[in-house]
Amino acid sequence: MSEQISIPFRFRGPPNSGNGGYVAGAIAERFDAATRATAAIEVTLRAPIPLDTPMTLTRAATRAIAVHQGETLIAEAAATELAIDIPKPPSFAAARAAEPTSPSFLRNVNPYLPNGTGFHPVCACCGFDTVEGEGLRVHAAAVPGFAGVAAAWRPHRALGSGAERGTDEELPLSIVWTALDCPGQFAYYVDGIRTGLLGRMTARVIRPVYAERELVVIGWREHIEGRKHFAGTALFDQSGALCAYARQTWIGRMD
Template sequence: MSEIIIERRFQGPSQSANGGYFAGLLAELIDGPAEITLRAPPPLETPLELAKTADGYEVLHEGNAVGSVRPGSFSVEVPAKPSDAEIEAALPNYPGAKNSPIPHCFVCGVKNAPGEGLRVFASPIEGRDLVAAKWDAHPNMAGDDGFILERHVFAALDCPGAYAWFGQTSGSMLLGRIAGEVTGKVKAGDRCTVLAWREGIDGRKAYAGSAVLDADERVVASAFATWITVPSVS
């Protein structure tokens, strides 16, 4: 058993980690596609126990399960990338600019300066059933080899999935489970594209696909996520 501590800069809601970052941390422990389940909000700046299980790992806080990871499988069909002009035209309609209850979110928060958060502002593309954003891969997110850490690339798959459902559900949406994989590398300083789209809904559960495309428009990460509708959070 080992220990992990999530710094406050990686927050989602004020008192917990961003779900995508948490999932990305755990995904790094698995070779190939990983399935991460969040069972409780991961606390910040608090020692969390990482325990080996029969098929993966479990994260515990004071003996209670926070989340788990195991090898997974998923299938998504990544839609065609909108043009850069279409993505630029959509940005003024980014829902998180005025309506986000968590403007400090590591992935999608507008209050983070470049290098503090990912600043992935997934916005609805006119005439398409998807959201898209440009993502500038800041050197602050890179390892010594000059490539963005896998956990950050994986995190970029998170919030856009919720924005794909913006206006289609009531209340807030929290990540419940995500199966995904980082299959390529993102070079620090590159401008990437993040896409997300709806994959169906079942009661309080809404499903979304998402993908990260590198500067050459190659898919370097993708995921299928289950989002849970809850009362508004902050």
């Protein structure tokens, strides 16, 4: 059984391809609610993700999905288990105080966008040069006393799915996965290590996340195996409750 999936231009990561977290989350949304409620979803990205281009999504009988553009395999996904040790996050106030030191505010560090602001200026997750309400603007930074990075994030209402709860709107799964993306890479970058591109993300969302709330997103390093850099990320609500968590594999540079 096949259907179509397309990644809107606004959800890019690199200038000309999809943000890995958003793409993985958009694919995870295609699993049924019962599967998402009882399992994590693992998405492996096999090729750069085209923007505003229809791709074919095929479902297998064993809770698995494949995405192709023509003959090119773009991504594979499957339900799985995810066991991960999640550190206690810094407070929203501590993350906000550290925000000015985020790689999101660096100048002239991206060779593809030399006049841009930030490590990835137009990234849907961390990009500073995105339009408020379109980009998420998750600006993770090193926080004193925390072994990783954290972002104080108050999602714009426009990111909501329209499922209202009081004065707030629930964020779509794909937006939550996007928020979990870049903090894993930033956990390496603040220590002078550049990780390359997201190759795999396994995540689980365990409670709804709402716009216009004070949230904290964290990222931490796990270990390195050759060109593979493993990281964890997690998102907490204003009460400190864990809402979502992920393990990532970043593939590429070793410097």
